[in-house]
Amino acid sequence: MSPGPAPRATSALLYLDGVSKSFDGFRAINGLSFIVEPGELHAVIGPNGAGKTTMMDIVTGKTKPDEGTVLWDGRVDLAQIDEAGSARLGIGRKFQKPTVFETHSVEDNLLLALNADRGVFATLFATLSAAQATRIDDLLALVRLEDRRHTLAGGLSHGQKQWLEIGMLLAQDPKLLLVDEPAAGMTDDETMRTAQLLRDIAGDHAVVVVEHDMAFVQALDCCVTVLHQGTVLADGSLAHVSAVPAVIDVYLGR
Numbered sequence: 001m002s003p004g005p006a007p008r009a010t011s012a013l014l015y016l017d018g019v020s021k022s023f024d025g026f027r028a029i030n031g032l033s034f035i036v037e038p039g040e041l042h043a044v045i046g047p048n049g050a051g052k053t054t055m056m057d058i059v060t061g062k063t064k065p066d067e068g069t070v071l072w073d074g075r076v077d078l079a080q081i082d083e084a085g086s087a088r089l090g091i092g093r094k095f096q097k098p099t100v101f102e103t104h105s106v107e108d109n110l111l112l113a114l115n116a117d118r119g120v121f122a123t124l125f126a127t128l129s130a131a132q133a134t135r136i137d138d139l140l141a142l143v144r145l146e147d148r149r150h151t152l153a154g155g156l157s158h159g160q161k162q163w164l165e166i167g168m169l170l171a172q173d174p175k176l177l178l179v180d181e182p183a184a185g186m187t188d189d190e191t192m193r194t195a196q197l198l199r200d201i202a203g204d205h206a207v208v209v210v211e212h213d214m215a216f217v218q219a220l221d222c223c224v225t226v227l228h229q230g231t232v233l234a235d236g237s238l239a240h241v242s243a244v245p246a247v248i249d250v251y252l253g254r
């Protein structure tokens, strides 16, 4: 009898355990454990240099861990996968700075993202299928840009560009969306709308958000992991971690 598929080690979508990574002898990530369930919204906070970006780099295959387990969907070893491979698995990453096609309309940006595997010319000059039109309508509604459909992306506000890029990532239907400091540079109103947007997205997609803005993290109303020196200092609700003396010492109390 031929052996069946390897049993799933965990039901988690993303499972990090005992992960370490050093740069020139400095341990940026140090025995880190971190779990994300399917559809979960999860915030990661911590002081500068805590290892938040390095953790995301490890998850997306940009950086290889020195040791530890990094499992996707209970069975794929992410340490063996590069960035293109992680995108194919369903891991989307939103960097802090918005990257949209400024000279194209909002609608065309979404269309290009939907057809990422086709050329720009073929995409923009093909007739929109009914399924694509519906998908674009849904994405525009989700990212609150229905009334900006025909606006050039370069003419959007900073916050609107961030929402458009989130919509472009969603066009690829990722299982996990990693979002780096989305609220940076946003107005208070945009910040609160972004928190609501990420809450709307969660459920259908797992979302991990790195952020320093505590009003934003509070509005996310989700599990918070505090990183410090490459390891987990505390996790739980924001109210819980905010009361942990070590968290106050190294981060919140400063």
Ligand SMILES: Nc1ncnc2c1ncn2[C@@H]1O[C@H](COP(=O)(O)OP(=O)(O)OP(=O)(O)O)[C@@H](O)[C@H]1O
Pocket (backbone or CB within 6 Å): 023, 024, 028, 046, 047, 048, 049, 050, 051, 052, 053, 054, 055
């Ligand atoms: N490629 C690299 N080479 C050398 N050191 C690095 C490299 N990448 C990260 N580091 C170091 O690892 C530590 C963790 O950095 P990282 O960028 O992951 O922290 P962070 O929590 O994202 O910080 P911030 O909030 O400032 O973005 C820092 O001390 C940083 O200088």
